[in-house]
Amino acid sequence: MIDNVCKFSVNHSSDLICESFVLETHASQSVTDRARANFICLVLSGEGILNIDGKEDRISTGTLFLINSGSDFSIKDGGGLKYYYVSFRGRRADELIERFRINDANRIFDGCESLIPFWQESQHRAVEGVIDLVSEAVLLFSLSGLTPSQNRPNNVIAEVVAITQNNFTSPDLSISKIASELGYDPKYLSSLFKKKQNIPYTQYLRDLRIKRSIFLMEQGLVSVKNIAALSGFSDALYFSKVFAAVEGIPPREYIAKLEEQRQNA
Secondary structure, eight states: OOOOEEEEOOOOOSSOEEEEEEEEOSOTTOSOEEOSSEEEEEEEEEEEEEEETTEEEEEETTOEEEEOTTOEEEEEEEEEEEEEEEEEESHHHHHHHHHTTOSTTSOEEOOOGGGHHHHHHHHHHOOTTTHHHHHHHHHHHHHHTOOGGGBOOOOHHHHHHHHHHHHTTSTTOOHHHHHHHHTOOHHHHHHHHHHHHSSOHHHHHHHHHHHHHHHHHHTTOOOHHHHHHHTTOSOHHHHHHHHHHHHSSOHHHHHHHHHHHHHHO
16 A cells, blocks of 8 residues: 655745645545635546535546635545645735635535646655745646636626625625626526525625635734624624634633634634
8 A cells, every 4th residue: 555645845935835745545535624725636447426514526536626715525435546736825826816716616626637748747856955946836836727617617607706806805795796697587597506505695605705714813913893894794793603613712702712723722
């Protein structure tokens, strides 16, 4: 049995931090976890099931996919699954995600088998001292080669997802506003979204905003009013109520726990 090959970088810059270049061979991500960084992944062989925020997709040899930081995900082996991944974060990472519009509707690309030899050779080259450089090269080269034809078919729900991903921090965003923009009846679009995504649109939007609020807390923000505003909530009291319902504790208590963890680290 081939063991996982994990290479980690200790050279960090504030703009783009590529922390690891890993070959997964044992489906170690089969249990749902929250992504602490962004990941670009390439299936080397086999097949499996990718689940991101409750939505399942089949992956197989040559599938390139991305996982955004803050997403809840799992990757289950469907038979001989082996895949590479590079983790990345930082200011430039956010810019890359925005530039290539990486979101729920634009994160899985088929037909990328031609990248496999490059990823294999790159991991061999990723020796101590240059892991960050090699990982960054893999990330940028792979993104630059993506074409719309490789992306899985888009539809109106994909448009809804893309609009939501790009605008969820706007307090006035709603399914009615999106329906008006796309020329659909709001009730029809809401029903179609629930049918296709297995989640009501209001819950989908709420979860995105709560994840952003947690990200802001983890970055050190402590003002509940500011966190609410930056996450798409126009009212801090309503935000606190929703946050407590989703996470089980009020935001102030969540912030206090994060602070305690920082002090004990």
